[in-house]
Amino acid sequence: MRSYMNPAKRDGIKKRTQFSLHSKLKLGVIFLGILAFFVILNITNFSKPIKNFFYLISSPVEQMLFRKGSGASNFFEGIFRSGKLMEENKNLRFENQELLSRISALNEAEKENETLRDVLNLGMKNDFELLFAQIVSKDIARDSLLIDKGLKDEIKKGFPVITGQKVLLGRIGEVYDNFSEVILVSNKESSFDAKISKLDVKEVEDINIFSTLRSTRVKEVYGVVKGGGGLKIYLDLIPREDKILKDDIITTAALGGIFPQGLLVGRVKDIKISDLDPFQKAEITPAFSLQDLDKIFIIKNFKLVAGQ
Amino acid sequence: MRKVIILLFFLYILVLVQAGFFAHFPIFGFFPNFIFIFVIIINIFEKPKDKLGLCAGFLGGFFLDIFSLSNNLFFGFYTLISLFLVICIKFILMRYVQLPTESR
Structure with missing residues (x-):
């Protein structure tokens, strides 16, 4: 076949299109x-x-x-979100009232606890040795944070990280001289033991709150919290016979020894039960909000169970 | 050389803005990677034989490696991905895209 292209032009294209050795x-x-x-x-x-x-x-x-x-x-x-704010405000007011009534009941229980501690000579000791840190940047796509404390502040890999409200954020990952990475609980690498503590519902009824707190048995449901990535957290390996409900509060358990007991993790958002799976699984709404997070605390030293 | 230094500063600022400012603005749960977007644009619009796009790929990837907080990723992962992307773009432009030239 005859080519109508100018040979010089053709050579130029050849040169452009072929990589030389x-x-x-x-x-x-x-x-x-x-x-x-x-x-x-x-x-x-x-x-x-x-x-x-x-x-x-x-x-x-x-x-x-x-x-x-x-x-x-x-x-x-x-x-x-202005449209949703009204409804959210209403719900929060309702929740606030409920929490106020619980606080008053807990205050009474705390007074009683103090008296008992004095009697038993246990004393109230600080459970954690905390170090304040500030967030430098977030990498939400990988569920990590960068904080301004590092090896120079005696930070070590695996130290728990919490907010001022004792909400668990995660643990220290990579440590540099002046900075550290925080692996959030929602990170896919994150996995630890947690529990849902709740009062026995039958006993709560028809008794006033104060006497309930003294007389009811606290039922604990154990499971494993696993990060799902993208700020999603799941509570897995919950025995099927244990009943869990939406909005149940999840806290850390001392079982794995990774985190101190009693740190708030989140609330149950959605429960998934499969006939094929011997365990239940629940999606958790994290208790922390990364939007409002600025200052955090690193637990340098802790006792697994408070007061020991 | 001057272009490379300007590019270096620009990419450094871009990665800081991405990691600091835009970390708060997910788009449908995802975070756009401005470095990769910039690297793709610069490579598409420059001449396939120019080297600035290759520099942008290397520097952009390197900054992403530094500022991405991931423990399970090999340091250099983003640089290699970015360079591979640049080479692919250049290869496609050289081999399959012919830009119109002025007729004499």
Whole structure:
């Protein structure tokens, strides 16, 4: 077949469309060099000082951007969710009233506990040794946070991280000289023992709250909290015979020894029971809100069971 | 060289804005990766034989590796992915896309 294209033009296109052996080789060598560079960085762990250096020089700007982003996000959320706010406000008022009545009952129980402690000479000791930290950045896509405390503050891998309200956030992952990564409980790598504590419903009825707290037996349902990624948390391995309800409160259990007992994890959102599965599974609404989170605490030292 | 330095600063600021500011703005539960978007755009609009897109791919990927908080990812993962993406774009543009030239 005859070609009508100008030979010079055809050569030009040929040159453009075909990689020469030399350029292919050059590209391959560069790619292998980069690969080798990263392999060495990973093997020697030299990536840590590099990351720490960049976090150190960027943290003032990043923290400023983080705060601005949080403010802007709250502002836009307020606009977009204005319709739902009325209903949410109403629900919160109702919940607030319910909580106030519980607080008054718990205050009474606390007084009684104090008296009992005095009698038993147990004393009230601090259960945790806390260290305050500030969030530098979030990586929600990977359920992680970066905080401004690191090896220099004697932070170690695995330390629990909580909010000021004793809500469990996660544990320390990678530690750098001045910074640390926090693996949130919603991270897919996260897994720990938890429990649902509730009063026996039958006994609560027809008795006033104060006497109920003294007389009722607290029923505990144990399970394993697993991160699902994308800020989703699940409570798995709950025996089928244990009845759990929506809005049941989940707290950490001392079983695994990873976290101290009694830290708030969240509420039951949705219960999934499958005929094929010997256990129940529940989706949990996390007790923390990353939108409002700014300051957090690292537990440096803790007793598994409070008061021991 | 001047272009590379400008690119370096631009990508550094972009990754800071992405990790700090836009971490609060999920779009349908996902977070857009502005670095990859920028790398793709620069590679599409530059001449396939130019090297600036390759630099953008390397630097952008490197910054993503530094500022992404993931324990289970190999350090260099994003750089390699980004470079691979650049090479694919350049290959497609060279092989299958012919831009119109001025007729004499």
